[in-house]
Amino acid sequence: MVKSVLGRGVGALLPEESQDDADRFFMCDVDKISTNPNQPRSHFDEEKLQQLADSIQEKGIIQPLLVTRKASNRYVLIAGERRLRAARMLGHEEVPVVVMEEGDDRESLELALIENIQRHDLNPIEEALAYTRLMEEFNLTQEDVAKKVGRQRSTITNVLRLLQLPESVRNDVICGTISEGHARVLLRVKDDPDRLQDVRDRIIKDQLSVRATERICTQQPQSDAQPADKVKRPSPEELPKSYCAAVVNQLTNQLHTKVRIVQQGKRGRLEIEYYSSDDLDRLLSLLST
Template identity: 60%
Template structure:
């Protein structure tokens, strides 16, 4: 069994195929100053308050989950996974931390292990998670479905996360820092091609504390349409069927629930609802959501 296959299943799984002598060589207490950060670390932001909380826990209970390392230059080790634990251990002023040495991991596998380990721990922010998926796809020529299998996610989850990377870097920074929620970011994707409107909606969300639903309504409103109280020079004929704004609101709600593109096509009083899917698995997912 490969190290990658047992990642996240604990020390026993990582050392299950090793004899006693090899276990002692691979699992040991390492001088904390000999561990170098992983240059391929996908995490960018570390919450200072949460690090302090982890450091307090480590002072009381120690580092329960060993760090994963490979041999580095000289008498040093390079971190594969566990940078939060390493940083918190330094805050707790530990001199040694438990590690598992993965000598078989080359540079490429080290990156893949680090990416997968961070994703599976579910404490990346939405942008870091999307970037980790993108790196897995780009560096290892993986499809969205293959990435999903490696990290235990649905393909649709990978696809929706990757869409966040289409936002401008400034908006991505807002999401990464927690100023904007992932839900707000998905709403902003609807106006990403209109730079001025995107900035306007973003500012309203932050300045007025708009909910995701309020932001949806704001983005659904055509910028050239008058408000209800605006006067009009001439009467406008009321078309048969549902109002376009109502259809657009419904489409947004369904898209957010199903995580797929939705289209309502009106034909007088009748019409049809179109739900886009991207693969057989995605179709099965949509059917499951509709029938549940």
């Protein structure tokens, strides 16, 4: 039943002939509507919200908001927060609503949440939180959720994995500071907080592509510790480690990339890493000045 009515709007939630439409659909005072604390969306794009307000200004609110009735003649929003916010931006005192009674069956409430997920362009983190709510509140598996929202199970699984990232990185995704693709790559280093933070900072500072980020995350970190019986003893002709470390540190700060000195007796080589053709051009420009 749920799958067959998805996409039909809130009208699909209401029996066709068994209720008085006047009791369920009316113009409601916006001040009597409270937002849903369980709303999956936490970030609202101001530009898109203004576009919706412009559309409402021209055509009105075509799709009613879905609410439940609470005490003291007040209502809690189930679906339609963007429409409510846009209406308030325009100074509208009333909006059209459809009331879902407390006695409505659990399937209808579940459908209302699914409709809310499908109707709005939630960012990946909000989408993951919405899927989690569906699974926890309605005892659904990932396979169940995939069928109900019309997506592949692998899509659900991949989106849910983003919740394993630390809150600061999740907030970056919500605000659009980094993309979902970057976030997926950062999952590879989620168990190394320092490295994750370092890569995240480089994504933003150097505007790294997803592919460049992948290359960084797949590199094996250099280990400073070596077993005592395998510590390489420098030859008398090699440069002191303290000097090499100072040079590496200075070049790293100047070039903003990984630098390494490899010694072979009196000889050696200086290795400077780059992560894309643009990054190589940047380094060439710095080295030629």
